[in-house]
Amino acid sequence: MKNIWYFFKGTVVLTSKGSKAYYCWVLFLLCLMAIGAMAYFRQLDEGLIVTAMRDQVSWGFYISNFTFLVGVAAAAVLLVIPAYVYHWKPIKEIAVLGELLAVSAIVMCLLFVTVDIGHPERFWHLIPKIGLLNFPQSLLAWDVVVLNTYLALNLTIAVYILYNLYYKRQPNKNFTTPLLLFSIPSAISIHTVTAFLYNGLGARPFWNSSILVPRFLASAFCSGPAFMILIFMLVRKYTKFKIEDKAIQKVAELIAYAMFINLLLLGAELFKEYYTASVHLAPVQYLFQGLHGHSALVPWIWTAMLFNITAFVLFLVPDTRRNNVTLVIGCILVFVGVYIEKGMGLVIPGFIPDVLHEIYEYAPTGIELLLSMGIWATGLFVFTMLLRVAIPILNGDFHVADDGVGSYIGDQLFLIQHNSEDEKDSTDNPEFRHDSAE
Amino acid sequence: MSDVHKCDKHVLHKSRRKFLKGLAAGIGLIALPGKDASASVWEDFFQKHFRELSKDELRKTLARFEKQYSKQFGKQVTVKATPPLAGVLYGYGLDLSRCIGCRRCVYGCVGENNQSRDPQIHWIRVMQLDKEKGVDLAHAEHYYNPAQVPEKGHFYMPVQCQQCEKPPCVKVCPVQATWKENDGIVVVDYNWCIGCRYCMAACPYGARHFNWAKPALPAKEMNPVTHYLGNRPRPKGVVEKCTFCIQRTREQPGRYPACEEICPVGARKFGNLLDPESEIRYLIENKRVFIFKEDLNTQPKFYYFYAT
Numbered sequence: 001m002k003n004i005w006y007f008f009k010g011t012v013v014l015t016s017k018g019s020k021a022y023y024c025w026v027l028f029l030l031c032l033m034a035i036g037a038m039a040y041f042r043q044l045d046e047g048l049i050v051t052a053m054r055d056q057v058s059w060g061f062y063i064s065n066f067t068f069l070v071g072v073a074a075a076a077v078l079l080v081i082p083a084y085v086y087h088w089k090p091i092k093e094i095a096v097l098g099e100l101l102a103v104s105a106i107v108m109c110l111l112f113v114t115v116d117i118g119h120p121e122r123f124w125h126l127i128p129k130i131g132l133l134n135f136p137q138s139l140l141a142w143d144v145v146v147l148n149t150y151l152a153l154n155l156t157i158a159v160y161i162l163y164n165l166y167y168k169r170q171p172n173k174n175f176t177t178p179l180l181l182f183s184i185p186s187a188i189s190i191h192t193v194t195a196f197l198y199n200g201l202g203a204r205p206f207w208n209s210s211i212l213v214p215r216f217l218a219s220a221f222c223s224g225p226a227f228m229i230l231i232f233m234l235v236r237k238y239t240k241f242k243i244e245d246k247a248i249q250k251v252a253e254l255i256a257y258a259m260f261i262n263l264l265l266l267g268a269e270l271f272k273e274y275y276t277a278s279v280h281l282a283p284v285q286y287l288f289q290g291l292h293g294h295s296a297l298v299p300w301i302w303t304a305m306l307f308n309i310t311a312f313v314l315f316l317v318p319d320t321r322r323n324n325v326t327l328v329i330g331c332i333l334v335f336v337g338v339y340i341e342k343g344m345g346l347v348i349p350g351f352i353p354d355v356l357h358e359i360y361e362y363a364p365t366g367i368e369l370l371l372s373m374g375i376w377a378t379g380l381f382v383f384t385m386l387l388r389v390a391i392p393i394l395n396g397d398f399h400v401a402d403d404g405v406g407s408y409i410g411d412q413l414f415l416i417q418h419n420s421e422d423e424k425d426s427t428d429n430p431e432f433r434h435d436s437a438e
Numbered sequence: 439m440s441d442v443h444k445c446d447k448h449v450l451h452k453s454r455r456k457f458l459k460g461l462a463a464g465i466g467l468i469a470l471p472g473k474d475a476s477a478s479v480w481e482d483f484f485q486k487h488f489r490e491l492s493k494d495e496l497r498k499t500l501a502r503f504e505k506q507y508s509k510q511f512g513k514q515v516t517v518k519a520t521p522p523l524a525g526v527l528y529g530y531g532l533d534l535s536r537c538i539g540c541r542r543c544v545y546g547c548v549g550e551n552n553q554s555r556d557p558q559i560h561w562i563r564v565m566q567l568d569k570e571k572g573v574d575l576a577h578a579e580h581y582y583n584p585a586q587v588p589e590k591g592h593f594y595m596p597v598q599c600q601q602c603e604k605p606p607c608v609k610v611c612p613v614q615a616t617w618k619e620n621d622g623i624v625v626v627d628y629n630w631c632i633g634c635r636y637c638m639a640a641c642p643y644g645a646r647h648f649n650w651a652k653p654a655l656p657a658k659e660m661n662p663v664t665h666y667l668g669n670r671p672r673p674k675g676v677v678e679k680c681t682f683c684i685q686r687t688r689e690q691p692g693r694y695p696a697c698e699e700i701c702p703v704g705a706r707k708f709g710n711l712l713d714p715e716s717e718i719r720y721l722i723e724n725k726r727v728f729i730f731k732e733d734l735n736t737q738p739k740f741y742y743f744y745a746t
């Protein structure tokens with residue numbers, strides 16, 4: 001028990017230390033969070049009328065972000081599979097980062113759902129026994145269960161590993177391996193259940209298609225890893241953490257496969273809708289061509305198509321995949337492309353035209369944008385804090401001091417401009433020993 | 439050392455109390471309009487699901503709401519919780535050959551059921567359709583507004599909750615805040631709904647409506663005869679829908695729903711599907727009848743028919 005407290009204390013001290021860049025970054029995020037919080041208070045006060053959602057389009061930007069982020073969270077599994085099942089060494093070291101990303105993404109998911117509902121203070125109605133969770137009837141109830149399980153699971157694994165490394169012990173394999181294996185189906189389940197949530201509604205033909213789940217999974221296997229690569233690149237550049245090119249290459253290859261499947265499934269869907277040309281074509285038409293003069297999403301979806309296809313080519317050709325510049329461009333394209341396609345591009349056409357074929361065009365309001373920005377900032381803040389602790393631990397720069405009570409902090413700066421040539425002298429600072437007994 | 443600890447604990451306690459206070463205030467801000475007494479904030483927060491209330495609790499809850507609404511609207515408001523009648527399954531018939539699209543039912547419903555006037559909430563939507571095209575939603579006009587109805591070449595189709603026998607809205611609700619009663623009416627517990635709007639995505643008829651803002655209901659227009667699961671005033675952030683005027687139809691002697699009463703051409707029929715002698719049964723058995731979006735197998739108890 002005491003050890004946990006020392007560990008916790010040490011992490012608090014650690015996160016309060018860093019370079020100027022680190023402080024600026026954190027401060028910047030805190031500002032955005034404050035703005036988001038202000039937007040949320042306004043929304044609580046006036047109701048969801050401050051959003052552009054209405055009865056016709058009853059879910060909007062918040063749920064779009066939620067859907068996209070579930071995909072990002074699920075993708076952590078990608079890094080876990082090769083690392084632990086095939087004992088593939090280069091990825092093993094970064095799998096923890098993947099898990100921490102999953103944790104941050106799930107935190108964002110939960111926040112996006114919270115701000116979307118009309119009565120967040122009634123959350124306890126969802127707790128089994130105390131409230132009345134409609135399980136297994138409601139897919140939303142399933143989602144509540146799997147998302148929280150996944151969060152707990154990733155948090156447990158990552159914290160357990162880090163905690164043990166901090167105390168210079170080898171994490172117990174008998175404890176981690178079953179959990180890690182279980183996290184693989186859990187990751188798939190969060191995304192499958194989220195897809196089912198839309199999929200099971202006969203009222204909404206746009207979602208009521210049996211390849212929705214595979215489409216979700218395929219795009220998640222694009223966006224999540226793309227985000228991971230971007231993070232790896234940043235982490236490699238601005239911290240002392242080293243990530244092998246081999247690991248990044250492996251992930252990039254996976255993106256190429258996943259994007260191919262994603263595009264193939266999209267093509268199958270489009271063929272079916274356009275060739276049949278039944279009344280169910282309307283939402284697809286709205287998305288890709290515009291319907292009765294309403295075409296708010298058309299430029300967005302074509303941007304997404306262009307980005308996805310370009311990125312696919314970039315990842316397919318070995319030369320551009322191995323080149324760091326084109327690799328980063330590809331990742332950004334994938335991330336943005338899937339964000340549009342599996343965010344607003346998926347949620348909104350479910351409601352346009354609505355069940356009585358009315359067309360109400362939706363575009364998020366300023367409050368929705370500010371609030372969402374605040375949630376993204378919160379997620380990045382959580383991720384930054386987690387990395388601030390995890391990276392020094394993995395590097396051996398943060399561990400228990402010799403007296404068994406205090407902690408040794410070897411990485412005072414965290415965020416630094418990092419040049420591969422002079423890495424040793426520029427980053428290593430005079431050792432610092434924090435004594436928690438004071 | 440121990441002194442320091444004590445002091446620490448003290449501070450902790452204080453801050454926890456502060457935190458709880460803050461939490462209560464925060465919750466109050468969300469849940470209740472205005473600055474009501476904090477006791478009622480807590481009662482609202484811990485309000486149990488309607489179906490989990492014991493007889494005694496139900497009585498107390500009804501009394502509490504009656505008091506609250508009476509004060510809020512400055513008149514005597516009753517909140518009943520009349521249970522379903524035995525041997526009754528409600529069914530609704532709508533004669534498309536008679537409806538003239540005057541929307542009197544829409545506003546009759548608003549007056550009876552205490553919907554928000556601003557923003558406007560309508561439980562009934564009347565669509566103007568082309569006679570040539572039939573029931574083809576792609577050509578429906580929702581906001582038709584001519585000087586006089588009916589317009590040549592058109593017919594009118596009112597849509598409201600179809601009180602499905604297999605209601606998808608009920609299936610999807612994560613907290614069982616909406617359910618089908620034994621007389622077939624699908625109801626919502628406004629004190630249990632978390633406002634996730636999943637049911638709105640699931641309903642194929644656009645029958646569910648959300649209180650995007652605090653409903654504006656002028657005191658003098660407020661209908662004081664209410665039912666817990668029906669037309670009592672709603673808070674913001676919850677879903678509401680047509681209940682076949684549960685506050686009227688469940689009483690004995692029963693009254694017709696407001697929309698059926700107000701229809702100037704007698705296009706609306708209402709009755710007990712289990713009674714072989716009822717008018718609704720006669721119509722179903724003898725007229726050309728269809729149910730809306732039959733292929734979805736929601737099994738509506740709302741029957742459209744052509745009497746002529």
Ligand code: SF4
Nearest residue numbers: 599600602605607641
């Ligand atoms: S019409 Fe809609 S709200 Fe009414 S019971 Fe059917 S699904 Fe539910």
Ligand code: SF4
Nearest residue numbers: 611631632634635637
């Ligand atoms: S909005 Fe309310 S009634 Fe509808 S699904 Fe959510 S909790 Fe249930």
